[in-house]
Amino acid sequence: MxxxxxxxxxxxxxxxxxxxxxxxxxxxxxxxxxxxxxxxxxxxxxxxxxxxxxxxxxxxxxxxxxxxxxxxxxxxxxxxxxxxxxxxxxxxxxxxxxxxxxxxxxxxxxxxxxxxxxxxxxxxxxxxxxxxxxxxxxxxxxxxxxxxxxxxxxxxxxxxxxxxxxxxxxxxxxxxxxxxxxxxxxxxxxxxxxxxxxxxxxxxxxxxxxxxxxxxxxxxxxxxxxxGHADGLCSIYLTATADKHKAAVAVVDAKTSYPAACNSVETLLVQDKALGTVFPGVAAALAEKGVTLRLDAASKAALSELLPSLPEGAIQDAVPQDYDTEHLSLTLAVKTVASVDEAIAHINAHGSHHTDSIFTSDGAEAEHFMNRVDSAGVYWNASTRLADGMRYGFGTExxxxxxxxxxxxxxxxxxxxxYKYKIRGDYQPTTQYGEGEGKRPWKHERLAF
The missing domain is CATH 3.40.605.10 (Aldehyde Dehydrogenase; Chain A, domain 1)
Known part of the structure; x- marks a missing residue:
């Protein structure tokens, strides 16, 4: 050097x-x-x-x-x-x-x-x-x-x-x-x-x-x-069938293990059916780690009822800009959605095509999510922080x-x-190949390598 x-x-x-x-x-x-x-x-x-x-x-x-x-x-x-x-x-x-x-x-x-x-x-x-x-x-x-x-x-x-x-x-x-x-x-x-x-x-x-x-x-x-990428606006879709204890661990990891990283989760999409079941435990675990939750009306109402004693400042009202922001800090935008297709539509419209994950016990739903989300990394029950060359086994990146x-x-x-194409020949003129009288056909035989 x-x-x-x-x-x-x-x-x-x-x-x-x-x-x-x-x-x-x-x-x-x-x-x-x-x-x-x-x-x-x-x-x-x-x-x-x-x-x-x-x-x-x-x-x-x-x-x-x-x-x-x-x-x-x-x-x-x-x-x-x-x-x-x-x-x-x-x-x-x-x-x-x-x-x-x-x-x-x-x-x-x-x-x-x-x-x-x-x-x-x-x-x-x-x-x-x-x-x-x-x-x-x-x-x-x-x-x-x-x-x-x-x-x-x-x-x-x-x-x-x-x-x-x-x-x-x-x-x-x-x-x-x-x-x-x-x-x-x-x-x-x-x-x-x-x-x-x-x-x-x-x-x-x-x-x-x-x-x-x-x-x-x-x-x-x-x-x-x-x-490269301009943004790391990663999302997790939390469904009602997700394991509530494991989901809390994985979301906390995705948000708090290194908030300034491009693979840190920035938006948590919550299925409406999960607001009273899986979501409160996830929210409590995040708040315990000092995360500020920017909530939409439905998720705020759910937490106000089920977790009225969250630390002061842990809950704030979300504004539309929050769902288009790479916070790179202990701030997480939360939005309620009704279905996996609504979650997919939100990610494809507001995400940065970096890394997005679904937490669910439904394999068909997970495959649908991973096939339809237009991102470089699409995960099932995995932290977005896995998006890393060393963790992929690439040595580094x-x-x-x-x-x-x-x-x-x-x-x-x-x-x-x-890649480059190499040809080893015997001086053959290309004019001898083609269709018609006196022409040689191409063989185009695939060989082992």
Whole structure:
């Protein structure tokens, strides 16, 4: 990894050149690079966390002044319980995954001595623009190297100390491997985002990691394809047949385990028949964890009757905007619906196509929900917080995509490869094939691979 203050044009061109070398390295060489990165980061833990603490101090002051959100401060904290360990384990998990490059997915005999193959290959050059989240550098570097892609990273000013410290360690580690240093670059030039977004000749894919505003800005200012999501507006539909004890545990997990995460639940849709049965226990468990419930009239009436002694401030009246808001805090919008189809219609109209779940004991109803909800992740009796590359077994992820092409959901190694077609022939002219006298028919025989 190189720290560069050079021009975005030079960074993109260097990454393009390095991508050709990286893509041709054997699996062993790429895995050795990941081992080197892991060892170097583990050895430099104290220095990196000290740099992160300096970033956090400034960020907390900015948040106190209203210049930075608490959600962003939370994402910045690399010392948060388990975060450092997860970052390092993610590198090893990626190393141990099957190599996604060079896998044959189609083999066809077009004619004698004319064989077509479809083979996976790296995308090329990735541009990752991120806010806070200093662990993104290690995550992206690992995934990019394993998948044979070069990567350019541009971080926000709030995490400058952290990502400089991490990148210097990774750079030193890569210098001892076969991976070109310019294959992973951290751009430190200020105000370079617009120039980077204009490098469509050398950059193949942009992956934003940050706020809704950042993602929307990137999508509006580049010709390069963008992989990501603008919002994480996730919903859970709570039915009358849900297990009331297990449902309370899962909803609490989905809302409170990490409220600032994009896979945290933001809207709880409650079946009207569940208002007097399953819902009160769920509401009480949420209130006990400090969650503020923004209730519609029906759910408020139910709680006022069944749970009159909820903590002060736990209940507020919902407004229409609450159902279109990614709160990223201990705030949950609650809406009453009459049926699964009404829940589906609400999610498809107001959700962000990220991750949505149904809690029910009716298998047919669950399958109907999962088939009809238009989201990257659709779950049955499962917390939305499961939407995560590491939890899916991808090692780690570059982000979660709500795109309708290429990759969707948590994007790991396979999402960073595309494919190319290879043909091995014997100089056959295409003019000899076709229908009619003197023409050869195509054989188009599927072969094993």
């Amino acid at each position: 190189s720290l560069t203050n050079g021009s975005p044009e030079a960074a993109a061109a260097a990454a393009r050149d390095a991508s050709f070398t990286l893509a041709s390295l054997p699996t062993s060489a790429r895995n050795e690079a990941l081992d080197a990165i892991h060892a170097a980061l583990a050895a430099a833990k104290d220095d990196i966390l000290a740099a992160n603490a300096r970033d956090l101090e400034l960020a907390r002051k900015a948040a106190a002044d209203g210049a930075l959100s608490q959600a962003l401060v939370s994402r910045l904290d690399l010392g948060k319980k388990g975060k450092w360990e997860d970052m390092l384990q993610g590198i090893l998990d990626v190393r141990d995954l099957e190599d996604p490059v060079g896998k044959t997915s189609l083999r066809t005999k077009l004619d004698d001595d004319l064989i077509l193959e479809r083979v996976s290959c790296p995308i090329g050059v990735l541009l990752i623009i991120f806010e806070a989240r200093p662990e993104v550098i290690a995550n992206i570097a690992s995934l990019a190297i394993k998948s044979g892609n070069a990567a350019i990273l541009k971080g926000g000013k709030e995490s400058t100390e952290s990502f400089v410290a991490i990148s210097q360690v990774i750079s030193s580690a890569l210098a001892k491997t076969q991976v070109p240093n310019s294959a992973i670059q951290l751009v430190t030039t200020r105000d370079a985002i617009l120039q980077l977004l204009s490098q469509d000749r050398n950059i193949d894919l942009v992956i934003p990691r940050g706020s809704n505003e950042l993602v929307r800005y990137i999508k509006e200012h580049t010709k390069i394809p963008v992989l 570059v982000g979660i995509s709500t795109n309708k092409i290429h990759s969707r959901g948590p994007v790991g190694l396979d999402g960073l490869t595309i």
